[in-house]
Amino acid sequence: MKCDLHIHTYYSYDSDSSPKQIVDTAIQKGIDCLAITDHNEIKGAREAEEYAKGKPILIIPGIEVKSREGDILGLNIKEKIPGGLSAQETIKMIKGKGGLAIIAHPFGMFCSFKGDLYSLIEYIDGMEVLNGSLSMFENKKALDFATKNSLVFTAGSDAHSPEFIGRVYIEIPGKNLSVKDVLKAIRGKKSVLKGREYFFLERIKDHIKRNIIKIRYYVATKKRKL
Secondary structure, three states, X not given: OEEEEEEOOXXXXXXXXXXXXXXXXXXXXXXXXXXXXXXXXXXXHHHHHHXXXXXXXXXXXXXXXXXOOOEEEEEOOOOOOOOOOOHHHHHHHHHHOOOEEEEXXXXXXXOOOOOOHHHHOXXXXXXXXXXXXXXXXXXXXXXXXXXXXXXXXXXXXXXXXXXXXXXXXXEOOOOOOOHHHXXXXXHOOOOEEEXXXXXXXXXXXXXXXXXXXXXXXXXXXHHHHO
């Protein structure tokens, strides 16, 4: 199964993709499993799960939580987890709700993890070592760190637009697996990294688009408060 484990919908403040668009695009691209991981929100995951019923794709509900030290992915999370907590508190909440706690894009130039990763090794479930929106160099640092410390790893396109869905992913053995099966394979290190990062100009274009959407979001939010 091809699993893209980091996807955003328009329930994130920097994406304009609907859950329906994401599911349809993933199926067209031959992706078998998606983790919907909106920023501090689970509505997109719920909608994607509902829309995907009866379709040839597995949706893993998730969330990307902004802790004080950096972003942490929670896979198999069905309840909101508040942002702004310490990384250790965030990880504890994710695991307490039956989720997999993954450090997202730990060495990204503009989204790196600011805390002491070594102090969290015994608490986290794994690390994202292939993020489609980062450079090959940034991802290699994450892979080297995970390998050196025997960490479980994941991969995700970090797609904020349908065009990047499935750009990178992990491949695990088996077909028609359940969420439980996929997470078990990840924990058991039975996954293989696939795909490649966005090209340089694609990354520039993507981040410009994200920032435009983000500005519109904050302007709209400010108007609602007036």
